[in-house]
Amino acid sequence: MVTKLSHTSFYVLDQDKAYDFYVNKLGFKVHTDVKMDNGFRWLTLTPPDQPDLQVVLIPVNNNPMMKDDVRNAFKTLLEQGQMGGGVLQTPDCRATYEEMKAKGINVTEPKEQFYGLECIVTDGCGNWFSMTEPKPGH
Amino acid sequence: MSIDADIYKRVVAAKMYIDDNLHEPIKLEQVSQQACFSPFHFHKLFTRIYKKTPHEYLTQVRIEAAKKMLGQQGASVSQVCMNVGFESLGSFSTMFKKKNGVSPQVYRNSALERRKAADEQPEIFIPHCVLSRYEGTE
Numbered sequence: 001m002v003t004k005l006s007h008t009s010f011y012v013l014d015q016d017k018a019y020d021f022y023v024n025k026l027g028f029k030v031h032t033d034v035k036m037d038n039g040f041r042w043l044t045l046t047p048p049d050q051p052d053l054q055v056v057l058i059p060v061n062n063n064p065m066m067k068d069d070v071r072n073a074f075k076t077l078l079e080q081g082q083m084g085g086g087v088l089q090t091p092d093c094r095a096t097y098e099e100m101k102a103k104g105i106n107v108t109e110p111k112e113q114f115y116g117l118e119c120i121v122t123d124g125c126g127n128w129f130s131m132t133e134p135k136p137g138h
Numbered sequence: 139m140s141i142d143a144d145i146y147k148r149v150v151a152a153k154m155y156i157d158d159n160l161h162e163p164i165k166l167e168q169v170s171q172q173a174c175f176s177p178f179h180f181h182k183l184f185t186r187i188y189k190k191t192p193h194e195y196l197t198q199v200r201i202e203a204a205k206k207m208l209g210q211q212g213a214s215v216s217q218v219c220m221n222v223g224f225e226s227l228g229s230f231s232t233m234f235k236k237k238n239g240v241s242p243q244v245y246r247n248s249a250l251e252r253r254k255a256a257d258e259q260p261e262i263f264i265p266h267c268v269l270s271r272y273e274g275t276e
Binding site for chain 1: 141146147149153187202256260268271272
Protein backbone atom coordinates (compact mmCIF):
# COMPACT_ATOMS: atom_id res chain seq x y z
CA MET A 1 0.00 0.00 0.00
CA VAL A 2 1.44 3.36 -1.02
CA THR A 3 0.60 6.07 1.50
CA LYS A 4 2.62 9.21 0.86
CA LEU A 5 4.76 11.17 -1.57
CA SER A 6 8.12 11.81 0.11
CA HIS A 7 10.28 13.09 -2.78
CA THR A 8 9.54 14.84 -6.03
CA SER A 9 11.82 16.39 -8.65
CA PHE A 10 12.02 19.81 -10.27
CA TYR A 11 14.23 19.80 -13.35
CA VAL A 12 15.98 23.17 -13.62
CA LEU A 13 18.29 24.84 -16.10
CA ASP A 14 20.64 26.12 -13.40
CA GLN A 15 20.86 24.55 -9.92
CA ASP A 16 22.47 27.59 -8.21
CA LYS A 17 19.88 29.95 -9.64
CA ALA A 18 17.12 27.57 -8.61
CA TYR A 19 18.59 27.40 -5.07
CA ASP A 20 18.42 31.18 -4.88
CA PHE A 21 14.81 31.21 -6.06
CA TYR A 22 13.42 28.45 -3.84
CA VAL A 23 15.52 29.05 -0.71
CA ASN A 24 16.23 32.78 -0.62
CA LYS A 25 13.06 34.04 -2.28
CA LEU A 26 10.36 31.45 -1.48
CA GLY A 27 11.73 30.36 1.89
CA PHE A 28 12.14 26.63 1.18
CA LYS A 29 14.54 24.92 3.61
CA VAL A 30 17.62 22.97 2.62
CA HIS A 31 17.23 19.32 3.61
CA THR A 32 20.34 17.81 1.99
CA ASP A 33 23.11 19.48 0.03
CA VAL A 34 26.05 17.21 -0.76
CA LYS A 35 28.54 17.12 -3.54
CA MET A 36 30.38 14.10 -4.92
CA ASP A 37 34.03 14.31 -6.00
CA ASN A 38 32.93 14.15 -9.64
CA GLY A 39 30.85 17.31 -9.20
CA PHE A 40 27.41 15.69 -8.91
CA ARG A 41 25.38 17.68 -6.36
CA TRP A 42 22.41 16.14 -4.56
CA LEU A 43 20.28 19.05 -3.43
CA THR A 44 16.91 18.58 -1.79
CA LEU A 45 14.63 21.20 -0.25
CA THR A 46 11.46 21.14 1.78
CA PRO A 47 8.56 23.60 1.48
CA PRO A 48 8.43 25.94 4.52
CA ASP A 49 5.59 24.12 6.32
CA GLN A 50 6.05 20.66 4.83
CA PRO A 51 9.20 19.08 6.29
CA ASP A 52 8.35 15.57 5.10
CA LEU A 53 8.28 16.37 1.37
CA GLN A 54 11.68 16.71 -0.28
CA VAL A 55 11.95 18.51 -3.59
CA VAL A 56 15.02 17.39 -5.52
CA LEU A 57 16.48 20.12 -7.71
CA ILE A 58 17.87 18.30 -10.72
CA PRO A 59 20.08 20.34 -13.02
CA VAL A 60 19.71 19.74 -16.72
CA ASN A 61 22.94 21.43 -17.74
CA ASN A 62 26.11 19.59 -16.70
CA ASN A 63 24.16 16.61 -15.39
CA PRO A 64 26.27 13.47 -15.74
CA MET A 65 23.18 11.29 -15.21
CA MET A 66 21.61 12.46 -18.49
CA LYS A 67 22.50 11.34 -21.95
CA ASP A 68 22.78 14.13 -24.52
CA ASP A 69 19.44 13.49 -26.23
CA VAL A 70 17.60 13.41 -22.88
CA ARG A 71 19.36 16.57 -21.70
CA ASN A 72 18.47 18.37 -24.91
CA ALA A 73 14.82 17.33 -24.66
CA PHE A 74 14.58 18.66 -21.08
CA LYS A 75 16.46 21.80 -22.06
CA THR A 76 14.04 22.55 -24.87
CA LEU A 77 11.02 22.12 -22.60
CA LEU A 78 12.53 24.27 -19.84
CA GLU A 79 13.72 27.00 -22.18
CA GLN A 80 10.21 27.22 -23.58
CA GLY A 81 8.70 27.34 -20.08
CA GLN A 82 6.65 24.21 -20.69
CA MET A 83 7.39 22.41 -17.42
CA GLY A 84 4.63 22.81 -14.83
CA GLY A 85 5.95 22.07 -11.36
CA GLY A 86 2.61 21.92 -9.53
CA VAL A 87 0.71 24.08 -7.09
CA LEU A 88 2.30 26.21 -4.39
CA GLN A 89 -0.13 26.86 -1.56
CA THR A 90 -0.34 30.12 0.37
CA PRO A 91 -2.61 31.23 3.21
CA ASP A 92 -2.90 34.70 1.64
CA CYS A 93 -2.40 35.00 -2.10
CA ARG A 94 -2.50 38.80 -2.23
CA ALA A 95 0.19 39.22 0.41
CA THR A 96 2.43 36.62 -1.21
CA TYR A 97 1.85 38.22 -4.61
CA GLU A 98 2.98 41.62 -3.25
CA GLU A 99 6.06 40.08 -1.66
CA MET A 100 6.97 38.20 -4.83
CA LYS A 101 6.61 41.35 -6.90
CA ALA A 102 8.83 43.24 -4.45
CA LYS A 103 11.44 40.49 -4.79
CA GLY A 104 11.38 40.71 -8.58
CA ILE A 105 9.68 37.35 -9.15
CA ASN A 106 7.70 36.91 -12.34
CA VAL A 107 4.12 36.53 -11.07
CA THR A 108 0.70 37.33 -12.54
CA GLU A 109 -2.00 39.28 -10.69
CA PRO A 110 -4.25 37.19 -8.42
CA LYS A 111 -7.47 35.97 -10.04
CA GLU A 112 -10.52 34.34 -8.48
CA GLN A 113 -10.99 30.76 -9.64
CA PHE A 114 -13.57 28.22 -8.52
CA TYR A 115 -10.88 26.58 -6.33
CA GLY A 116 -9.45 29.77 -4.84
CA LEU A 117 -7.39 32.86 -5.52
CA GLU A 118 -4.58 32.09 -7.95
CA CYS A 119 -1.43 33.61 -9.48
CA ILE A 120 0.93 32.04 -11.98
CA VAL A 121 4.57 32.12 -10.92
CA THR A 122 7.71 31.23 -12.87
CA ASP A 123 10.95 30.17 -11.18
CA GLY A 124 13.33 31.65 -13.75
CA CYS A 125 14.73 28.15 -14.32
CA GLY A 126 12.10 26.86 -16.75
CA ASN A 127 9.18 25.92 -14.48
CA TRP A 128 5.80 27.51 -13.90
CA PHE A 129 3.51 27.03 -10.91
CA SER A 130 0.04 27.88 -9.80
CA MET A 131 0.29 29.77 -6.51
CA THR A 132 -3.07 29.38 -4.83
CA GLU A 133 -4.92 30.39 -1.70
CA PRO A 134 -7.44 27.55 -1.73
CA LYS A 135 -11.10 28.02 -0.97
CA PRO A 136 -12.30 25.86 1.92
CA GLY A 137 -12.95 22.34 0.64
CA HIS A 138 -10.51 22.57 -2.29
CA MET B 139 -14.23 43.00 4.76
CA SER B 140 -11.51 42.79 2.11
CA ILE B 141 -8.13 44.53 2.43
CA ASP B 142 -7.20 46.88 -0.41
CA ALA B 143 -4.01 46.57 -2.45
CA ASP B 144 -2.28 49.59 -0.90
CA ILE B 145 -2.72 48.20 2.61
CA TYR B 146 -1.36 44.83 1.47
CA LYS B 147 1.70 46.56 0.04
CA ARG B 148 2.36 48.40 3.30
CA VAL B 149 1.94 45.36 5.55
CA VAL B 150 4.08 43.22 3.25
CA ALA B 151 6.79 45.92 3.23
CA ALA B 152 6.77 45.81 7.05
CA LYS B 153 7.00 42.01 7.05
CA MET B 154 10.00 42.25 4.71
CA TYR B 155 11.49 44.85 7.04
CA ILE B 156 11.31 42.26 9.84
CA ASP B 157 12.98 39.67 7.57
CA ASP B 158 15.83 42.05 6.75
CA ASN B 159 16.35 43.35 10.30
CA LEU B 160 15.70 40.32 12.48
CA HIS B 161 19.13 40.64 14.09
CA GLU B 162 18.24 44.13 15.40
CA PRO B 163 16.18 44.86 18.53
CA ILE B 164 12.91 45.42 16.63
CA LYS B 165 9.93 47.05 18.34
CA LEU B 166 6.34 46.97 17.15
CA GLU B 167 6.27 50.78 16.94
CA GLN B 168 9.23 50.71 14.57
CA VAL B 169 7.67 48.10 12.29
CA SER B 170 4.28 49.78 12.26
CA GLN B 171 5.99 53.04 11.30
CA GLN B 172 7.42 51.27 8.25
CA ALA B 173 3.85 50.55 7.20
CA CYS B 174 2.53 54.00 8.25
CA PHE B 175 -0.01 52.52 10.68
CA SER B 176 -0.59 52.91 14.38
CA PRO B 177 0.85 49.96 16.33
CA PHE B 178 -2.69 48.80 17.18
CA HIS B 179 -3.95 48.90 13.58
CA PHE B 180 -0.77 47.30 12.25
CA HIS B 181 -0.91 44.46 14.79
CA LYS B 182 -4.49 43.73 13.77
CA LEU B 183 -3.77 43.77 10.02
CA PHE B 184 -0.55 41.77 10.28
CA THR B 185 -2.22 39.09 12.39
CA ARG B 186 -5.13 38.88 9.96
CA ILE B 187 -2.86 38.45 6.93
CA TYR B 188 -0.15 36.18 8.39
CA LYS B 189 -2.28 34.31 10.96
CA LYS B 190 0.29 35.13 13.65
CA THR B 191 1.19 38.27 15.56
CA PRO B 192 4.21 40.35 14.48
CA HIS B 193 6.03 39.17 17.62
CA GLU B 194 5.27 35.51 16.90
CA TYR B 195 6.48 36.00 13.34
CA LEU B 196 9.69 37.73 14.47
CA THR B 197 10.43 34.89 16.90
CA GLN B 198 9.82 32.33 14.16
CA VAL B 199 12.21 33.97 11.67
CA ARG B 200 14.84 34.45 14.35
CA ILE B 201 14.70 30.77 15.32
CA GLU B 202 14.92 29.71 11.65
CA ALA B 203 17.91 32.01 11.12
CA ALA B 204 19.52 30.55 14.24
CA LYS B 205 19.10 27.02 12.91
CA LYS B 206 20.95 27.97 9.73
CA MET B 207 23.79 29.61 11.67
CA LEU B 208 24.12 26.76 14.16
CA GLY B 209 24.87 24.43 11.27
CA GLN B 210 27.88 26.49 10.24
CA GLN B 211 31.37 25.87 11.56
CA GLY B 212 32.69 28.34 14.09
CA ALA B 213 29.48 29.87 15.38
CA SER B 214 29.00 29.35 19.12
CA VAL B 215 25.50 29.21 20.59
CA SER B 216 25.93 32.57 22.34
CA GLN B 217 27.19 34.22 19.14
CA VAL B 218 24.22 32.85 17.23
CA CYS B 219 21.87 34.05 19.97
CA MET B 220 23.18 37.61 19.59
CA ASN B 221 23.35 37.44 15.80
CA VAL B 222 19.64 36.69 15.53
CA GLY B 223 18.57 39.46 17.87
CA PHE B 224 17.78 37.67 21.14
CA GLU B 225 18.65 39.70 24.18
CA SER B 226 19.40 36.82 26.54
CA LEU B 227 20.84 33.37 26.06
CA GLY B 228 18.29 31.97 28.50
CA SER B 229 15.25 33.18 26.55
CA PHE B 230 16.85 32.08 23.27
CA SER B 231 17.59 28.57 24.56
CA THR B 232 14.14 28.19 26.06
CA MET B 233 12.38 29.36 22.89
CA PHE B 234 14.65 27.26 20.66
CA LYS B 235 13.94 24.11 22.65
CA LYS B 236 10.23 24.84 22.71
CA LYS B 237 10.13 25.11 18.89
CA ASN B 238 12.59 22.35 17.99
CA GLY B 239 12.47 19.88 20.85
CA VAL B 240 16.22 20.10 21.49
CA SER B 241 18.56 22.74 22.91
CA PRO B 242 20.62 24.93 20.53
CA GLN B 243 23.78 23.10 21.61
CA VAL B 244 22.35 19.66 20.84
CA TYR B 245 21.00 20.94 17.51
CA ARG B 246 24.39 22.45 16.67
CA ASN B 247 26.33 19.27 17.50
CA SER B 248 24.01 17.17 15.38
CA ALA B 249 24.08 19.63 12.44
CA LEU B 250 27.88 19.76 12.51
CA GLU B 251 28.14 15.96 12.65
CA ARG B 252 25.82 15.73 9.65
CA ARG B 253 27.87 18.36 7.79
CA LYS B 254 31.09 16.46 8.50
CA ALA B 255 29.58 13.20 7.27
CA ALA B 256 28.29 14.96 4.14
CA ASP B 257 31.78 16.25 3.36
CA GLU B 258 33.49 12.93 4.03
CA GLN B 259 30.94 10.49 2.61
CA PRO B 260 28.44 12.34 0.42
CA GLU B 261 27.23 9.10 -1.15
CA ILE B 262 25.52 8.00 2.07
CA PHE B 263 23.06 10.90 1.65
CA ILE B 264 22.13 10.04 -1.93
CA PRO B 265 19.52 7.36 -2.61
CA HIS B 266 20.92 4.20 -4.16
CA CYS B 267 18.48 4.38 -7.08
CA VAL B 268 19.99 7.74 -8.06
CA LEU B 269 23.60 6.65 -7.69
CA SER B 270 23.05 3.50 -9.72
CA ARG B 271 21.54 5.53 -12.55
CA TYR B 272 24.59 7.75 -12.49
CA GLU B 273 26.92 4.75 -12.57
CA GLY B 274 24.92 3.37 -15.47
CA THR B 275 25.65 6.40 -17.63
CA GLU B 276 29.38 6.54 -16.91
